[in-house]
Structure formats: structure tokens, C-alpha cells
Amino acid sequence: MERTFSRLMNKLETKGAADILKYASVPGVIPLSAGSPSQEAFPTKELAEIAAAVFREEAVTALQYNPTEGYPPLRAFLPGWLKEKYGVGGQGDALVLTSGAQQVMHLAAACLVDEGDTVLCEDPSFVGSINAFRATGANVVGIPMEDDGIDTDALEQALETQPRVRLLYTIPNFQNPTGITMSLEKRRKVYELARRHGVTVLEDNPYGDLRYEGEDLPAIKTFDTEGVVIYAGSFSKVIAPGLRVGYALADKALAEMMGQIKLCDDVHTAALSQMLCYRYLTQYDFEAHLGELRRLYAQRCAFAKKCFAKHLAPYGVTCAPAQGGLFLWLTLPHSIPMKDFCTAAVRDHQVAVVPGTTFTVDPDSPIQGFRVNFSAPSYEALEEGFVRLEACLRTFF
């Protein structure tokens, strides 16, 4: 049967994201393209213990329908924990557990954005979020990135000139894909600009706990006294992504609406997943686990930077400043066509990286960067990956 698909389907740019997963699974290809945490980083033994305890003590709760907003003990626990640990959240806020932080992007967009409304985001930015905005029919407008975060002059101009701006999306810590961290000064500026223009900030912080250098900076949400900011958190990078547990902390009226959309989307997040997170956070030493994660990834990050310095820097490739997170963002000299390089890398040299255009609002952007993941591959794979990237690069000279 011939059928008409919705207009909105045509707005997605799914090819890039799908290719990330496809490249990564071809046998023999070294996947430096993933966004996955290291499997060594999963607290597997502890989660197995918890699963057994949940089935002994609370099986019915794990298996029966749960409230849309989340497993009640976890939903009650998180606001105080977030306030104490990160200083985020206030009296006017409420928390909604979500099926991964990805769902926060979808829920926020559904509540705030109609077809043709404008969403501003860092450019490049996480393709999954950009597509969640595109799926509402939004006019997505990219704001250039600088080494200390979003270009606030360009942001101000966009806020003044774009029609019906409803949402400003940012990943202030170790941004995906660039690894860049927004300075404290710019965090304050972003909050002030958004507040003044009546625009909701969607602050996505999946990597905030994974800092390997420098000092933690306060979340934009810590400045929020007027319900401007939706704070999106995730357990994917600090417990395990397969559980699909994230959360939104937002102004009560907005959080309630997000819950109403969530009810239409998936009723509630898998109860067992939420219970695993709750007991792991409250009955185990989560801080010690974070410390181990940071040690593990700091070593991998340093190793990846060493490989970069040895194999790619001599050819004029540059690396953005990354003080944490899972990625290096490498920029090719202008003489080398970036997309051709990434294609040749996976096709002729069996190493997958993600071309920068996957993350740009305009898929034909002349961006020269590409993303390299250092969290998932082994040290051996990481080194061999850089050797192959060098071999590929030499064919362009």
C-alpha cells in the first residue's frame, strides 16, 4: 500500500547516527565512533546483587505498573541528592524519571515546541538531541562553539532575531562532540540571556561527573531562581546505559506536563532499571565508584591524547581542549576534505570515526572536525585505530 508519511519524518537527519552504529559493528573495523562507556566501568557484581535482592524483597513493585513520574523512592531521593551534590534544584522544581536522558529532550520539545518554533543549540551538538527537536518540526538554529563554550554574542543575536525561540539546548560539560566545557562567565551569561528573553534552557549534563582535569564548574541550573532551566541528568555514563534511566529536574508546571507526555509515550520507565539505580546510589559507595571511573577514563583520555600527538598532530590535525567526558574532537587541516577522510578511514583502513557533519545543524556544513571515542575501545584498539587514521591521512598528502 502506498502511504503518506508525516512531514516531520522528512526533517530528521538519521543517516549519520545510524551509520555510527552500523560502522561500529562491521567485523574488523575498530570502532572509535561509539558513545558507549567502557564495559569495565559497569558495577556488574553490585547490580547483580541488587537484582537478586529486588526479586526477593520487592518483586511486585519491579513487575507491576509504576507511577509515570518514577519509582517513588528514587523520585523522592534524587532532589535532595542533586541539591547536596551539585547545588541544583529548588522549591519550585519537580523531578521526572525518564527512559534515558534522551527522553528528556523529546519531552521538553513536545511540551514547548510547535512546528516552526525555534530551538537554539550549540553547533555542532549531539545529533540525538537535534533530531528530537527536528521531530517536532522545530526550526533548529545552531550557535557556533568557541573553546570556552557557546558563542554568547551569536546567541544574543539569535535570541533577538529568530522567531518564537522556545528552547536553548546546551551541554556545558565536555560537550558532545567537541569535548569543550563552557566557562563560568558564559554559564552566567547564558542564564541571563535566556531569562531575559523568556527562553527555557535545556541543560544536558551526562558527562559532568567525568572530569579528569581542572575544577568542577557549577551547572547553569544552580543560578536558576525562576524556573528557567530544565536540568537533564543520566545514569548511562556513570552506572550503565542499557538500563535506560535518566531524569529531568524542572519547574513544577513544566515537569507535570513532561509527565503527561511521558504517559502517552511509554507510561513509565522500566521499574527494575530504576530500582537498580536507586539501591546502587543509596546502598553502595557511589562516590568511590565515580572515583574509579574518573581514574579509568583519565588514563584512557591521556593515552588517546598521546596517540593523537604521535600519529596525527604532525600532519597539522588539532585537538580541542577536553578536560573530561568520552571524546576527543579532532580538526583536519583545510586541505583535507573531512567527509572523504572519514569515509576512506572506515572503508579502506577499517577504523570508524564520526564525521563532524553528523553533529551540525546543517549537514552540509564546511566543518573540518571529527569525533573520536576513547572510552569504549581497548588500549590496543585505540592505538591501532590511531595508526590506521595516520595511514589514511597520509593518502591525502
Next chain:
Amino acid sequence: MERTFSRLMNKLETKGAADILKYASVPGVIPLSAGSPSQEAFPTKELAEIAAAVFREEAVTALQYNPTEGYPPLRAFLPGWLKEKYGVGGQGDALVLTSGAQQVMHLAAACLVDEGDTVLCEDPSFVGSINAFRATGANVVGIPMEDDGIDTDALEQALETQPRVRLLYTIPNFQNPTGITMSLEKRRKVYELARRHGVTVLEDNPYGDLRYEGEDLPAIKTFDTEGVVIYAGSFSKVIAPGLRVGYALADKALAEMMGQIKLCDDVHTAALSQMLCYRYLTQYDFEAHLGELRRLYAQRCAFAKKCFAKHLAPYGVTCAPAQGGLFLWLTLPHSIPMKDFCTAAVRDHQVAVVPGTTFTVDPDSPIQGFRVNFSAPSYEALEEGFVRLEACLRTFF
């Protein structure tokens, strides 16, 4: 901060659905309002064994990112199982695992429906699905129900007169809320009408395995040789709803688009939940479990009907023919205002039922029916619930 919410938010009718959950949790209230399976029905011991085995044998798969379309062994297993067990699916179809069947409604609507397009559904119908359609800005048009299913004459007229009809939503088996089953003749007619008008059928079958009387009827999807029908299945009623695992079987092009939207929504369904379903279906005697479920619910259904006959039938209340599922649909005499009765029941007599207007496309519909759940409450609660409904009813005479 003052903010503008999306137009689409105003289209949801969430009050009714939220009230179901709220009423059900007030202490002392007997909740005949839920849609939950019986907690006795959960294969708790088996799922506990499986969880332990998964953590021993496949922990990394349970905890790492998984493919959007589903945990590969489950996604590979289900099409053959569905074909053998129910005769549904063909060469042109593909399967997508979803976060409960609710997500199928959302994904189907996102792929096919733009703001202002028409979605046809049985009236009354499941409010969660209606709201998933409303959330796209659809023009939702209800087609009256008859004792043998949707009024196909009214359906034909709507297909001929409504603008841009994109989707026809139906629950052919033990419909929610009416409990009504669509006749074989009407199933063929619905398929033919939809095919002829180029309209996608969304066939939702959460209760199909829960038949207590009469013969199984073929799914509409069994007639589908041209990719007309999206078949939505669920493990919520036959394994456990807290896991949030459902699936869509649809024409490949459509299934692929549903996967693209799912990637923007929640990346993938919780891996552990999918693995629990997979091993339970393939390593345990699922047919014997279904047999036990049917025995359990057949007894409860018969008991509920007996309570109805004793306590409500003498006052002129009628009960729709239910051969399976989780609900009785009771209709008050015209002299009694249905909403007032349901409100008085929960407020003055501490028994919660769901007013029919929760499920109607028009929330001000003059419908006289209300929904009673018999799967979740104990026998004692069920009987006491009907005693209280009778007491409430007497105050209206």
C-alpha cells in the same frame, strides 16, 4: 518565568487518566479503576532465575547500549513465533521492540500523522492511545462501538468524508474499555475498507491471549498482504507491565521509520527487560503460563459477573459481552447521571471505577458506561466493591 507551552499540550485530555491512578491510591478506596494485571499472575520466581542467569552469562549486553530496534535475539525470535502462534506477519514486515505497546501508538502517530490529519478510533477507546494521537495535533474522530465491534458503516462514512485520514486505531480483542470483541466479518471489512482508502490500521492486541470463552479469532494483521496493518503486541498483560516491553510488527519501510523516531525518544528499550522476556519465552513453558493466566482471570471474570448480577443488574445496569480481557463495561440506566455516580462512588463510598467519558473522544459525550477492572483486586475487594457500588446506586433512586 512566564513560558508558552506548545499548542499540542492543550489537546491532551489527561485529567481522566491521571485520576485513575490518583483514586486508586487513596487509602481505604477499593480500586476497581486500574488496568493492572494481577500480581499473582507474575512469573516472579522464573524472572528472578533469569535475572541471575543474565548477570552471570550476558551482563555486558544487559548493561551496554543496545540496538534501537531491540535486543537482537528477541528481535530475531519474535517474527517466527508470531507467525506460528498467531499467523501474523510476512516477508514484507519488520519488528521493532518498544518500551511497552504504548510506545507503538506514539511511534505510529509520529511517523504518519501531522497536525490536523485525521485519526479514526473506536469510541470509547483506550485513553492512553487517544492521547498519543492527540499529542501529534491529530483530528481524532471516534467511530461508535456495537456489540460485535466497531460500526463499519460509520467507519466507511468517516473514511469517505474526513480529511486526510492517516490511521485507524482498533483493539479487536476484549477492547479497552468495553471488553467487546470484533467479529470475524467485521475484521475482514475493516481490513478491506482501510486498504481501499489507503489508511494504515493500527491493531492493538494487549489482551488477545486472555480469552475465557468462545473461539480465538484471527488478527486483522493475518489478512494483511499489502503492509496495511501495524500490529502492536505487549508482554505487559502476559509477563509483567513493569518491564515495559512491547513490539510493533509493520511494513519494513514503516518499521524503519518507527525505529528512527524511537532513537530520538529513548534510544532503545531497557535491555534487561527484553532479556527477561526473551529467556522466559524461549526457556520456560510460556503456553502453560498462559493457561494458568486464563484460568486465574476466567475465575475472576466469572466472579465479577456474579457480583454484577447480584448487586447492579437488579437496578437496570447492563454489562457488555466480555469473553476475555481485564474489564467489565457497565452501563447505567438513563435516569442516572454517570459522571455524578462515579464521583459519588469514589468520594462517598470509597470505590473507584472509571467514568466512560475518560475513554470517549468527546469528554462531554453523553455516554452512560463505566469501566470495572476485575484482574487486580482480590476476591474480597471485588465483592466489597460491588456492594459499595450498589449502596452508591441506591442513593440515586
